[in-house]
Amino acid sequence: MKIPRWAIPAAAAVTASGLVLAACGQESPGRQQNAGARAQAAPPAKPSAPPAPEPTTLGVANVTRLGKVVTDDAGRTLYRFDNDTARPPASTCADACAKAWPPVSASEAATRVNGVDPSLVGKVRRADGTWQVTLGGWPLYRYAKDGAPGDIKGQGVGKAWYAASPTGMKALAKRTETVDRWKGWTVVKTQNDPKLGLILTDGKGRTLYRFDKDTPKPPTTTCFSACKKAWPPAVFKGWKKLRLEGVDRKRVDFIERKDDGKCQLTINGWPMYYYEKDERPGDVKGQGVGGVWWATTPTGTRAANTGTGMGMGTGSGGGGGYGSGGGY
Incomplete structure (x- = not known):
């Protein structure tokens, strides 16, 4: 005996594609799971490559009392530390010292110079694995208390910190x-x-x-x-x-x-x-x-x-x- 179509419950109706229809025309959870599976199968987006590091720039400025001193690209005075060594180059300033005297980082790109002999410029690996710029073998630092270009508040601190001259020597007061x-x-x-x-x-x-x-x-x-x-x-x-x-x-x-x-x-x-x-x-x-x-x-x-x-x-x-x- 042939059963009339109207007698089949809606929950049992099957479409030609095999999908079960739910109330209000929505797809059953089975179809939603299939859609989710397709989304998961999509390949992940590739992360963008990090920008190439900017090269460190060394310049020279004339400072009252000291004459010519080495500066960074923002015009801030750069210093050397008597407790370090130049031969071989080595930094002894870490932890709290490095917070007060931030090391001048050396990027993968060659250091740019303006008024400094390029043959005197190098780099040294610090204890934490980072690289630091050297001049005449001496590691270079900034001073956290220098607020503006031309400041030399670090000069003579502890009788061990001195602004660096263009040759890497100490910049000392004239006369x-x-x-x-x-x-x-x-x-x-x-x-x-x-x-x-x-x-x-x-x-x-x-x-x-x-x-x-x-x-x-x-x-x-x-x-x-x-x-x-x-x-x-x-x-x-x-x-x-x-x-x-x-x-x-x-x-x-x-x-x-x-x-x-x-x-x-x-x-x-x-x-x-x-x-x-x-x-x-x-x-x-x-x-x-x-x-x-x-x-x-x-x-x-x-x-x-x-x-x-x-x-x-x-x-x-x-x-x-x-x-x-x-x-x-």
């Missing part, structure tokens, strides 16, 4: 030996300024000035009070502690100041001064201030004025030059 040797002396020497010619400086390179309102015959100072603060007198410390370089001794003498009794250096009768706004050796910011202050030549005359350092009306506390008693 230290000369200054210490002549400490307590009156040192007067000539220096060739690029725009003023030969001018006089002290042993530390500070420019010596003369004041038009003073007099050379007889030698007399008119700079007191506020004037003296802006233009400190150059002290004369005695004939037995006088050091001259390029200056005729016959032109050198001193006067006794009326305000404090101290001896002030004179050149050809003109009392000598410094300028408080000269911050570094070789500065000539006092040249031409008020039209009465001038750098001094070895003969005591005004240094030729070419406009450099002209500061009409910019002297400390006002300008226009200081007269007797600190007036303007």
Whole structure:
């Protein structure tokens, strides 16, 4: 007997493809499992290759007091550590030390240089297996407390850390030996300024000035009070502690100041001064201030004025030059 199609339960109906139909037209779990199997069979996506490491870059910068030092590509000072060795190259700075002094990593690419001899650059394997850049055999580091390009806060730390020079040697402060040797002396020497010619400086390179309102015959100072603060007198410390370089001794003498009794250096009768706004050796910011202050030549005359350092009306506390008693 033939059973009518309408008499077959819906759950038993089979499609031509063999799939069981479920209520609301959805496929049975069997079909979902087959779909999942097909998805699992799809090959996994290949991970993208990591970017090639950027080469380390070494440069050179001029830093006040130290001269030329080696820097990284961001201009940060690079240091060397006395406890390391250069022959053979070896780093002894790890763990907490490496956090304070991060090693300069050496990538697989060759280190780039700008102002540094490439033959002096190498690398050394650290205890953790990473590579570190060396210069002249010395491993290089940054200092965590250096916040900006040009900072040298790590210089001399622990008497073992020093900025690296372009040859890998320590970058040391200039003139230290000369200054210490002549400490307590009156040192007067000539220096060739690029725009003023030969001018006089002290042993530390500070420019010596003369004041038009003073007099050379007889030698007399008119700079007191506020004037003296802006233009400190150059002290004369005695004939037995006088050091001259390029200056005729016959032109050198001193006067006794009326305000404090101290001896002030004179050149050809003109009392000598410094300028408080000269911050570094070789500065000539006092040249031409008020039209009465001038750098001094070895003969005591005004240094030729070419406009450099002209500061009409910019002297400390006002300008226009200081007269007797600190007036303007």
